[in-house]
Amino acid sequence: MDTTKIWDYRVVRKELKDGSYSDEWYSIQEVYYDDETGEPMAQTMDLMIEGDTITEMRTQLKLMLKSLDEPVLDESDITDTKNDWICEICGKSTKDVEYDYIGSGTNHLGCELDLESETKDKYIYESPDGGKTIYRRKFGDKIRENMENLRTGKKSSTEKGL
DSSP, X not given: OOTTOOEEEEEEEEEEEETTEEEEEEEEEEEEEOTTTOOEXXXXXXXXXXXXXXXXXXXXXXXXXXHTTSOOEEGGGSOOOGGGOXXXXXXXXXXXXXXXXXXXXXXXXXXXXXXXXXXXXXXXXXXXXXXXXXXXXXXXXXXXXXXHHHHHTOOOOOEEOO
């Protein structure tokens, strides 16, 4: 097994069994390999032929045609990495989410945007001297404001916290 291969196009066989009904079909997919074992570990579901030039698209099609000469992979033999692709905010899988809709790590971009809007203009209150002086800063910000100055309307320069 070639453990230097990161991905290639492969024909993948899918099988659906539902009671007495059974169906089988094939598709060409990008298959990604585990860098330690070389075993197939993930595949794309929606494959599109695209490129900056016709030549790039032709090269992509040639690689796809070459996959027809390789052994067929059963979808069930591809390691399920679905549990590795979990949004830390909502707890749902992001395995089948398009890359453009993934935020940081494996989070849904929408979840991160929602979280950001929820925390907008929310403050963290802190006191470095045991309660004598109280500061506030916006969630995720490093600049803090003295609460006494805010209460009295006194102008003061903001301090850098953290």
